[in-house]
Amino acid sequence: MNASRRTALFSVAASAALALSLTACQGGEGAKAEGAAAAETAASAASAPASGTGGSKGAAVGTAHKSVSTGSGSAAAGGSTGAQGTGDGSAATPVCAAKDVKVSAERQDGPPYTHIILTARNTSGHRCEMAGFPHIQFLESHKQDVPSVAKSKPAAPTVLNPGDPAYAMVKLSDGGVDEDNEVVTAFQLILQGDSTVIAVDSSAGGGLAVDPAKTLTGYWTTELRNGADDF
Incomplete structure (x- = not known):
């Protein structure tokens, strides 16, 4: 085998090895990218239910707070009614004994x-x-x-x-x-x-x-x- 043929074969082999190396690297980076994307998707999926649950809980708390406030308002209205009763001398003012x-x-x-x-x-x-x-x-x-x-x-x-x-x-x-x-x-x-x-x-x-x-x-x-x- 002459020197030029040996050089050519060496170049082909080197090129093939480099191609395989590049392919392997690209495959690794692709897998890494896919893994990162999958992790991000999973994190998003995990955070989405958590956010929804938190939102529902927040809404429930808000509703409960609103109900309590409404109840206080009703009690205050009742107090106003009592005050009006006092004004007409019949509801809150006792009868003289x-x-x-x-x-x-x-x-x-x-x-x-x-x-x-x-x-x-x-x-x-x-x-x-x-x-x-x-x-x-x-x-x-x-x-x-x-x-x-x-x-x-x-x-x-x-x-x-x-x-x-x-x-x-x-x-x-x-x-x-x-x-x-x-x-x-x-x-x-x-x-x-x-x-x-x-x-x-x-x-x-x-x-x-x-x-x-x-x-x-x-x-x-x-x-x-x-x-x-x-x-």
Whole structure:
């Protein structure tokens, strides 16, 4: 084999070896690239569910927080309703009980005394409502309550602060000397919403001349009003 042929074969062999080496390198780099791409795809696939789960969890937390906030808002609205109830004197203001007030009576005008004015003063340390009218019984022989006069009912609840008075006009008779009149030196009444009996002293001036067939009572009011309290 001559030198030129040997050189040619060597060149072919070297070229083939180089080609194989390059092919192997390229194959390795390709595998490495494919491996990196696969790893990146797997990482993306793994991160995608994690992100979705996190998003759902975040949404759930947000929903729960919104629900709590809504509940607080509803409670606040309920508080507003309670406040409105307090304003009208019926929902939050308690009804005055016998222990909350001191009741007294005095004659109105001059003789013949046909009317008295009842005064109920709030002696408690809290607000209360004088509801309705006094349920009065003047005589042991007449157990029925004195009838009330509808026109004397106030438009708004009669709410008393501590120390405030409420008034009720009460008719005793038509006046004059009448055989049906009976002298009353004490009588009793109860307040609406409380069954406790309140005794009222009326002995001053020799007592009250009461005609059971003529008696009437007005509603509790914060002040006596001309017209509504004339009966």
